[in-house]
Amino acid sequence: MALLPPSNFSSPGKDAATDTSRLFSAAKPAETAYAKTEPARPATTPGASSGASGSTLAADIAKRLAERAAERAAAANAAPPPRPVAFASSLAARSAADAAPSSSSTSSSDVASRIASMIASSKPAVPVASGITTPSAGLKKLRIADDEFVQLRELIYTLCGIFIADSRKYLVENRLTNRLKELNLKSFGEYYHFLRFDKSRTTEVQQLFDVITTNETSFYRNPPQLKTFQDIVVPAEIEKLKNAGQRKLRIWSAGCSTGEEPYTIAMILSEVLRAQLPAWDIKITANDLSEGVVRAARQGIYNEYALRTTPQDIVQRYFTKSEMSYHVKSDLKRLIQFGQINLSDTGMIKRQVERSHIIFCRNVIIYFDDEMKRQVIESFYDNLLPGGCLLIGHSESLHNLSRAFKPEHQTGTIVYRKQA
Ligand SMILES: C[S@@+](CC[C@H](N)C(=O)[O-])C[C@H]1O[C@@H](n2cnc3c(N)ncnc32)[C@H](O)[C@@H]1O
Numbered sequence: 001m002a003l004l005p006p007s008n009f010s011s012p013g014k015d016a017a018t019d020t021s022r023l024f025s026a027a028k029p030a031e032t033a034y035a036k037t038e039p040a041r042p043a044t045t046p047g048a049s050s051g052a053s054g055s056t057l058a059a060d061i062a063k064r065l066a067e068r069a070a071e072r073a074a075a076a077n078a079a080p081p082p083r084p085v086a087f088a089s090s091l092a093a094r095s096a097a098d099a100a101p102s103s104s105s106t107s108s109s110d111v112a113s114r115i116a117s118m119i120a121s122s123k124p125a126v127p128v129a130s131g132i133t134t135p136s137a138g139l140k141k142l143r144i145a146d147d148e149f150v151q152l153r154e155l156i157y158t159l160c161g162i163f164i165a166d167s168r169k170y171l172v173e174n175r176l177t178n179r180l181k182e183l184n185l186k187s188f189g190e191y192y193h194f195l196r197f198d199k200s201r202t203t204e205v206q207q208l209f210d211v212i213t214t215n216e217t218s219f220y221r222n223p224p225q226l227k228t229f230q231d232i233v234v235p236a237e238i239e240k241l242k243n244a245g246q247r248k249l250r251i252w253s254a255g256c257s258t259g260e261e262p263y264t265i266a267m268i269l270s271e272v273l274r275a276q277l278p279a280w281d282i283k284i285t286a287n288d289l290s291e292g293v294v295r296a297a298r299q300g301i302y303n304e305y306a307l308r309t310t311p312q313d314i315v316q317r318y319f320t321k322s323e324m325s326y327h328v329k330s331d332l333k334r335l336i337q338f339g340q341i342n343l344s345d346t347g348m349i350k351r352q353v354e355r356s357h358i359i360f361c362r363n364v365i366i367y368f369d370d371e372m373k374r375q376v377i378e379s380f381y382d383n384l385l386p387g388g389c390l391l392i393g394h395s396e397s398l399h400n401l402s403r404a405f406k407p408e409h410q411t412g413t414i415v416y417r418k419q420a
Contacts, residue, residue, distance in 0.1 A: 142177045144169060148188040155195060156212060159205060160289055161344035161372035175211045179204075210292040214367065217257040219264050219302075219310040222362065222394050224412025229358075230268045233389060233415060237357055238272070240387070247279060252356040252383065253286040254343060255364030259297025259336075260306055262286035263328055265360065266335045267318050285353055287341035298338045300328035344372060349379045357385055363393040370401065377402045387420035 144152070149172060153164045164172060176191065183204070185191050195201055195208065220226060241249065249269075253262040262284045269284075270277055288294050303325055307315055319326040342348055343364070359380050365373045380390050381404050390405060391413075392398070398405060398416055405416035 139177055139181065141173050142180055142188070144173050144188040148192065151192050152188055155192060156208070157369075157372075159344075160209060160212075160342055161369075161376070162212060162367045163369040163372070172212075176208075179207060179211060206291050210290045213288075213290045213293070215257040215288075215290065215293050216363070217260045219260045219307050220314075221260065221264070221309065222413070223309065225362075225391060225394065226264065226268065228410040228413050228415065229265075229391065230272060232410060233358065233391075234269060234272045241357075248281040249283075250354050250356045250358075250385075251282075251284045252353055252359045253284060254341070254359060254361040254380070256286035256288050256293075256297060256338070257290075258293045258306075259286065259300060259328075259338070260302070261360060261362065262297070262336045262338075263300065263318075263332060264310075266332045267314055269335070270318070270332065271314075282335050283354070284336045285339070285356070286336050287339045287353075289340065289342055291340050294338050294340050300333055302326045302328075343376050343379070344368075346375065346379050349383065353383055355385050356383055357388045359384060359388070359390045361390065361392055363396070365396055366393065373401050378404075381405070381418060384418045386418060388418050390416040390418075392416070 149169050152172060157163050172188070176188070180188070180191050183191070183194060185194060195204055198204065237249065241247065251265055253265060256262050265284055269282060273280060286297065288297070307326060315326065318329055318332050320329060339352065341352060361380060365376060368376065377398060381402065384390065398407070405418060408415040408417055
């Protein structure tokens with residue numbers, strides 16, 4: 001069994017998660033204030049399935065919004081519920097995930113404009129053939145009124161679990177101005193109604209997901225964790241399966257963005273198994289809320305910037321180079337099954353994701369509130385096979401969210417284990 005030498009992991013590039021963790025302690029008062037009034041998630045599981053028909057989707061949204069409104073009314077009459085300690089940090093984490101506005105009229109933190117400026121500086125962090133919408137240059141940002149913001153934020157949370165703090169209002173303006181212009185709408189109130197009642201609302205919800213999500217990622221992100229995965233987690237899992245006379249390994253990359261994470265997992269498995277690989281039945285299920293990033297992930301075409309922390313020998317083994325782009329080799333692609341999924345939809349997870357030996361969900365739950373985090377972590381627990389493990393982002397923790405997993409402390413990372 002040939003493993004990558006430790007030196008492959010010894011020069012990590014800048015991990016965005018590490019950067020954001022620095023900002024966690026600086027939760028803004030406005031966010032804390034909102035946290036005190038934010039109602040709990042509805043008791044019923046949100047079911048905003050992308051596959052729902054227009055009328056099913058509308059009825060579903062209406063039902064869940066009504067539940068949220070009832071809960072808000074009840075919460076207003078009751079004493080404020082105690083907040084878990086982790087709540088403030090989860091809000092700060094979400095805040096940290098996007099840069100602060102550089103000025104009132106620019107959209108530098110906007111995913112799309114970030115892509116545009118990265119392309120301009122020839123260092124884009126997204127695949128060459130990304131499905132993400134890019135706004136017209138110089139587009140004048142539309143303003144969102146406070147009540148429109150609360151209404152839209154509630155809808156977004158209900159649809160996918162992403163929570164946008166008060167201080168991120170500018171982010172909604174930045175990211176959605178282009179959608180309003182394209183639909184010829186004059187206000188965010190009109191956009192809300194479009195999302196709720198228009199006959200093309202199902203398509204628009206997909207566009208909303210594409211622009212509202214933050215898709216920052218790269219190959220070989222978080223090297224200490226990947227070293228543990230390569231040197232400890234995978235060999236132990238393989239040994240266990242072999243001893244049980246099995247050759248079937250299932251890994252889930254939840255919130256895979258443009259594919260760098262599942263392709264990295266596939267490369268590491270190939271490095272560990274080498275000549276034995278063809279004898280194994282391996283499937284990496286990789287999915288994301290945004291159709292745009294899933295489309296890009298399937299193509300598997302990247303530029304040099306996406307490979308900035310990838311060891312050179314790995315680049316040579318698993319990519320073919322064509323002018324300015326790098327194409328993932330088809331042998332590697334065959335190990336991965338890409339698809340769209342909404343992690344806030346427990347039923348969808350049960351229907352679509354085969355039970356896994358290992359789950360990666362890195363830098364995704366930082367966008368959720370604690371209720372949604374708990375729900376998603378519980379789904380992961382249910383999905384994992386006995387003895388399986390969960391790997392989360394560098395700045396994330398299960399503290400105050402779940403006691404079901406046993407944390408295994410490894411060098412620079414924690415592996416969360418489900419009891420065998
Ligand atoms: C910052 S990226 C992380 C990518 C990769 N896991 C990594 O660590 O490099 C977060 C991803 O989570 C996805 N996401 C957010 N909410 C989601 C949801 N409710 N269901 C599925 N994916 C979601 C976003 O679309 C985005 O691509």
